[in-house]
Amino acid sequence: WVQGFSRKNFGFIDNQTVCYPCGNYILFLDIETKKTTALQCPAGQVGAFAASGSGQVLAFSDRKLNPIIYVYTFPGLSKLAELKGNAQLDYTLLEFSFTGPYLASYSSIPEFVLSVWNWQENILLCSESQPGVAVTSLSFNPMNWQQLCCVNESSVTIWRIERNNDEYHLKQNPVKLPDGQGSVSPHEDLFFPVSRNEDPYHGPDLPVSAIAGLV
Structure with missing residues (x-):
């Protein structure tokens, strides 16, 4: 039963070894020799999983209360x-x-928290909650570890990891996606609003502050 492949999550951890979670184990399959090696989860069933072929390291969580x-x-x-x-x-x-010793994680209900770790130092750098947002895909920018892409069923969000001395913060930048017709809704300029047909004013476009009598 240890040999079965029950999940789609897998990855290369070197040029000839594929690894994937299966029950309470992580299995390593040498695609040349067909030899399989197993690593048992210290605390029950394996949850989330990731492998780094460049760093030859893997990470996984256990499925229990207060997972590690x-x-x-x-x-x-x-x-x-x-x-x-x-x-x-x-x-x-x-x-x-x-690049670098960094790992991103996303937790399920009830927190829905995106976290970034320095796993070499065993330090949580920063985290941000997105209540009710179930992220389906998470990836770092290959050229810049300070940029993360999060995808859910309805949106794409680019997160930037900003640093101030020894403090790290996550700042989000939502990406507008095309609608069902393939078009993107225009960005509304709040400083110089576009005149609409229903507007009673037909003069030149003025800043909001000027219309309000502030300047």
């Missing part, structure tokens, strides 16, 4: 870190940055 994220090396399979956040029930997504 574990980071292991490959091929030595030695534990590097245990990341303990504020998630109560489960993590749904994990993702390594392409």
Whole structure:
């Protein structure tokens, strides 16, 4: 039963080894020799999972109350870190940055929290809650670890990790997507609003402050 592949989540951890979660284990399959190696989750079933082929490390969470994220090396399979956040029930997504020792995580209900970790230092850098937003995909910019892309069923959001001395903050920048007809709604300029047919004023466009009598 350990050998089965029950989930779509998998990844290469080096040039010839694929790894994926299965029940209480992470399985490593050498695609040349067909040899399989198993790593058991320290606390029950494996939850979210991510692998970094460039860094030859993997991360996974356990499925229990107050879940923990574990980071292991490959091929030595030695534990590097245990990341303990504020998630109560489960993590749904994990993702390594392409450069640097950074890992992003997303928790499920009730928090729906995006977090960024320095897994080498075992430090939570920053986090931001998105109540009710179930993110389906999470990825770092390959050229800049300080940019994250989050996707859900209705929107795409680019998060920027900003730093002020030793403090890190997440700042979001929603991306407008085309509607069902393939068109994007125009951006409304709040400083120089566009005149509409129903507007009683037919003169030149003026700043909002001028219309309000502030200037």
